Amino acid sequence: MLYTPQDLNYVRRVQDSFARQAFMQLIQAELRGIEPGYCEIHLPYQVQLTQQHQFFHAGIVATLADNAAGYAAFTLMAAQSSILSVEFKLNLVSPADGELLIARAEVLKHGKTLSVCRSDIFIVKNGTEKLCAAAQCTLIELPNTNDSAG
Amino acid sequence: MLYTPQDLNYVRRVQDSFARQAFMQLIQAELRGIEPGYCEIHLPYQVQLTQQHQFFHAGIVATLADNAAGYAAFTLMAAQSSILSVEFKLNLVSPADGELLIARAEVLKHGKTLSVCRSDIFIVKNGTEKLCAAAQCTLIELPNTNDSAG
Amino acid sequence: MLYTPQDLNYVRRVQDSFARQAFMQLIQAELRGIEPGYCEIHLPYQVQLTQQHQFFHAGIVATLADNAAGYAAFTLMAAQSSILSVEFKLNLVSPADGELLIARAEVLKHGKTLSVCRSDIFIVKNGTEKLCAAAQCTLIELPNTNDSAG
Amino acid sequence: MLYTPQDLNYVRRVQDSFARQAFMQLIQAELRGIEPGYCEIHLPYQVQLTQQHQFFHAGIVATLADNAAGYAAFTLMAAQSSILSVEFKLNLVSPADGELLIARAEVLKHGKTLSVCRSDIFIVKNGTEKLCAAAQCTLIELPNTNDSAG
Numbered sequence: 237m238l239y240t241p242q243d244l245n246y247v248r249r250v251q252d253s254f255a256r257q258a259f260m261q262l263i264q265a266e267l268r269g270i271e272p273g274y275c276e277i278h279l280p281y282q283v284q285l286t287q288q289h290q291f292f293h294a295g296i297v298a299t300l301a302d303n304a305a306g307y308a309a310f311t312l313m314a315a316q317s318s319i320l321s322v323e324f325k326l327n328l329v330s331p332a333d334g335e336l337l338i339a340r341a342e343v344l345k346h347g348k349t350l351s352v353c354r355s356d357i358f359i360v361k362n363g364t365e366k367l368c369a370a371a372q373c374t375l376i377e378l379p380n381t382n383d384s385a386g
Numbered sequence: 387m388l389y390t391p392q393d394l395n396y397v398r399r400v401q402d403s404f405a406r407q408a409f410m411q412l413i414q415a416e417l418r419g420i421e422p423g424y425c426e427i428h429l430p431y432q433v434q435l436t437q438q439h440q441f442f443h444a445g446i447v448a449t450l451a452d453n454a455a456g457y458a459a460f461t462l463m464a465a466q467s468s469i470l471s472v473e474f475k476l477n478l479v480s481p482a483d484g485e486l487l488i489a490r491a492e493v494l495k496h497g498k499t500l501s502v503c504r505s506d507i508f509i510v511k512n513g514t515e516k517l518c519a520a521a522q523c524t525l526i527e528l529p530n531t532n533d534s535a536g
Numbered sequence: 537m538l539y540t541p542q543d544l545n546y547v548r549r550v551q552d553s554f555a556r557q558a559f560m561q562l563i564q565a566e567l568r569g570i571e572p573g574y575c576e577i578h579l580p581y582q583v584q585l586t587q588q589h590q591f592f593h594a595g596i597v598a599t600l601a602d603n604a605a606g607y608a609a610f611t612l613m614a615a616q617s618s619i620l621s622v623e624f625k626l627n628l629v630s631p632a633d634g635e636l637l638i639a640r641a642e643v644l645k646h647g648k649t650l651s652v653c654r655s656d657i658f659i660v661k662n663g664t665e666k667l668c669a670a671a672q673c674t675l676i677e678l679p680n681t682n683d684s685a686g
Numbered sequence: 687m688l689y690t691p692q693d694l695n696y697v698r699r700v701q702d703s704f705a706r707q708a709f710m711q712l713i714q715a716e717l718r719g720i721e722p723g724y725c726e727i728h729l730p731y732q733v734q735l736t737q738q739h740q741f742f743h744a745g746i747v748a749t750l751a752d753n754a755a756g757y758a759a760f761t762l763m764a765a766q767s768s769i770l771s772v773e774f775k776l777n778l779v780s781p782a783d784g785e786l787l788i789a790r791a792e793v794l795k796h797g798k799t800l801s802v803c804r805s806d807i808f809i810v811k812n813g814t815e816k817l818c819a820a821a822q823c824t825l826i827e828l829p830n831t832n833d834s835a836g
Contacts (some may be wrong), residue, residue: 299445325475345779493631599745625775
């Protein structure tokens with residue numbers, strides 16, 4: 237789906253917000269591919285991000301799914317708005333066993349208050365990409381707030 | 387609801403699995419209050435776990451919700467089984483703004499293959515506890531596998 | 537949880553809205569037990585509401601879960617507001633095999649714009665009640681609209 | 687995604703199961719477009735299926751979403767298997783205001799035990815189709831059962 241952003245500065249706005257998320261730095265997540273209504277996040281494998289079988293932890297998969305969805309929706313919001321996750325649902329369909337985790341989210345519906353996004357999360361193992369999780373997420377736009385305010 | 391565990395060694399089994407999750411060590415999550423069909427996890431505030439407003443990141447809230455649900459269900463499983471998260475849904479109802487995050491999960495239904503749990507996540511600020519998120523989670527029991535195998 | 541309704545006429549408001557839902561009449565659903573932040577709906581067994589094994593259809597279970605949640609949230613809204621379902625998630629934990637289906641929903645969080653409810657759906661067979669489904673639902677309040685307007 | 691069905695008789699198997707669902711007859715739902723891993727269901731507008739604003743009831747939207755997902759997954763299952771809905775999550779993104787409701791579901795992951803599907807639900811008004819809801823659904827295959835057994 238093709239979207240026209242209200243704020244032409246949406247790439248910078250998403251990058252700034254992402255950079256303020258200390259948790260993204262802790263896990264070394266990388267923001268990629270920001271388009272109107274779309275966001276992609278990459279995360280290289282690190283043992284410290286794993287569960288009991290040394291695969292990426294489901295919480296990490298959820299983190300990427302939710303964050304990619306949030307920033308996909310944020311690209312379409314007004315310059316003076318901030319965003320909050322309302323809820324999301326995540327299906328884990330294959331073990332997150334590989335060297336790189338990729339979340340790709342797109343906006344399904346951009347409403348005046350609420351947006352709905354889908355995130356697909358892929359695991360790359362030996363260079364081959366495979367779907368490992370799928371999410372559906374609801375976000376809310378808070379007008380006249382400031383995403384950078386504490 | 388009162389449950390009778392099949393494996394009397396369920397506390398140790400949960401503790402061992404939790405200890406093998408490197409991600410729990412990275413974020414310094416603490417396993418608390420393991421009962422049959424119940425699990426509680428605590429997580430003290432750390433700036434590195436935050437989003438752009440310096441509150442706990444939604445991914446961290448999701449991590450705790452999913453993990454508490456998984457271990458609540460794991461208490462009721464057979465000694466030789468391992469567990470996987472099938473899916474979960476999380477509503478974020480208040481900002482996770484406080485000094486301590488607590489996830490409390492209980493089993494709603496323990497089936498032969500699938501279990502369903504609810505997790506409530508509370509934020510403690512200046513000593514006062516408040517609901518900040520609520521999740522509903524589906525887990526699957528994998529018989530004759532070994533949770534400690536890589 | 538105890539809630540104080542803003543509109544003391546909440547019982548009548550819920551009854552009127554429910555009565556305007558033609559689908560509730562088609563399936564012969566009965567509104568019961570309206571309290572602030574709470575709603576209960578009963579549905580007697582009818583063959584025409586079943587799936588391929590002659591149990592209540594999952595769509596019927598979902599209908600009751602969503603509707604009970606919506607009216608639980610509606611009890612706490614302003615007199616001039618209408619309500620819409622934003623989303624819901626339903627786990628089907630046991631076959632809906634019995635003579636009566638009961639949905640009981642309560643408000644978990646009543647926010648200024650969004651409310652979150654949980655619905656438990658029970659099946660009564662030979663007089664014994666059993667949990668058959670569990671839902672978590674998000675609702676939105678539309679201020680200064682009119683629930684009775686077409 | 688292209689799938690190869692295990693049972694070449696999958697169209698007939700889906701049609702037979704659908705025909706045994708009395709609730710589909712009550713609401714006059716029509717099964718369309720069965721392909722491997724895909725199912726489409728149509729439902730013409732009827733006042734008796736509406737909520738308080740005379741739009742299709744959310745429960746009807748959910749019914750179609752869940753049923754299309756179930757039959758999409760069922761196309762890929764073994765001839766001797768039956769299917770149950772484990773859970774689903776539905777976002778209602780626009781009012782279901784129109785003359786025809788269409789659910790289109792496809793399998794995202796067909797696993798040995800569990801399948802995950804996405805359903806998109808469209809409302810057609812004056813001949814124009816619009817997304818009105820989106821669902822993500824988990825189904826379970828019950829081997830060596832018989833879908834037609836009571």
